[in-house]
Amino acid sequence: MITTRRRRATLVALVCAALALPLAAPASAAPTVPSRALVAPAKAAPASLTTAASDVQAAPLATARARSSMKLTSYEKLASTHKRTYVKVRVTNGKGQRLSLQRYSKGKWRxxxxxRAPRAVGAKTVKIRVPKKAGSFKYRVVMSKSSANxxxxSKKVRVFQSDYAKHKRYIAKARAHMKRWCPDTPIFVDTPNVRAGEWAAGMAWTRWSFTGSKASWKQTIELRSGLTGASLKHIAIHECAHIVQARPIVKGITTYEKSEARTDKxxxxxxxxxxxxxxxxMAYAKTRDKSQMVYTKSCSGKRLxxxxxxxxxxxxxxxxxxxxWAWRY
Structure with a gap:
């Protein structure tokens, strides 16, 4: 059985998504420093000297009071063993603490x-590379104890790494069937989605987001291993077709909505x-083989x-x- 998940959104939903995101990041609050009156000398001094004295004394005090924090902010749910993948953490007021990426394996966090966290006031992003390890595992990041924390x-996240060495030839066969239309869409084999309950042979995902006047998407394909011949060909093209279904949105929301309406009709x-x-x-239009069709056997006339x-x-x-791309109506 083939199954596919795509994010579909109406015009209203897309507009709301765009408006819900800030056009610019809010300015961070400046650290609290003592009043200049508290550090001014007893006798009046030139303004430049008073300012310098205040700055020299205030900065260390603000730094000493700052507390350190750490939060895991992003990671790749799907990855491949032949490419690097990372988790990212946001460290605030780091003081060189040890950051340990841990994997849950055999009942223990290892x-x-x-x-190391950066030694810097304010928030900084740190990338931590996830070692190559085929399969699906839970990960977390631990910041060591210090005088400031x-x-x-961190929260636990699950990362799946597709075994590229094992499935390299299989991926190449699937790619050959779809390379004209989906030449670079990543293919992940035996993901938790397609292995769960053995009910799915393939999935395709288009995840898009909007920030200000810019839109972006990330597209992926997941396949179960073991498909051969006509079955692999049909399913590979079927999943590529789902990737193509999302592409009208690049021309504008109106174009996308019209395409969706035609499909529904x-x-x-x-x-x-x-x-x-x-x-x-769409797969049948390329293979002319109805024996592999699952969702419909009717593909002629207006449908074809x-x-x-x-x-x-x-x-x-x-x-x-x-x-x-620059999103538009």
Whole structure:
């Protein structure tokens, strides 16, 4: 069985998402420092000398009072063993504390990477490399105890690393079937999503976000191992079709909504969700093999015309899996 997850959003939802994000990061509050009157000498002095004395005495005091903190801010849920992947933490008022990346394995948290927090006032981002390890594991970051903080343990996150060495040839076969339309979309094999309950053979994801006047997306494909011949060909193209379905949004929200409306209208009949039926037809348009179709066996007339039209209009456009563009209506 094939299944796909995509983020779909209406015009209202997209606008709300854009408006909900700040156009600029809020300014951080300045550290509290003693009043100049407290450090001014008894006798009047030139303003420049008074200012210098105040600055010299205030800065160390503010630094000494600052507390250190650490928060895990981002990570890659899906990664591959042939590429580097990182978790990022935000350290505030670091004092060189030890930062330990830990992996949960065999019932224990084990340190796999160590680094140091920066010695700096304010917030800084630290990248910590996740060592190559095929499979799905929980990770966390621990900041050591210091004069400015107690021991801090971050939230737990799960990172899956696809075994590239094991599945290299399999990925190459899948890529060969879709390379004209999805030449660079990352393919991850045997992810938790497609292995859970053995109910999914493939998934495709488009995750987009909006910040100010800019939009961006990240697209990925997940496949189960063991598919062969016509089955692998159909499923690979089917999942690529889901990637293509999202591409109209680059032209604008109005274009995307019109594309969605056509899909819902043309593929409204049938038990399966319209986008799954459309993806099946898009795969059939390239393979001409109905034996592998799961969501619909009806792919002629307006349906086939629509499927071919999607490939023609968007199959070779906007192919970057990590794309940023100026969003518009």
């Amino acid at each position: 340190t796999v990477t160590k680094t 107690k021991r801090i343990v 043309i593929f409204r009949k049938g038990a399966a969700e319209p986008h799954e039926q459309q993806a099946d037809c 015309k629509n499927a071919k039209g999607m490939w023609k209009s968007y199959g070779t456009k906007y192919q970057k899996p990590n794309l940023t």
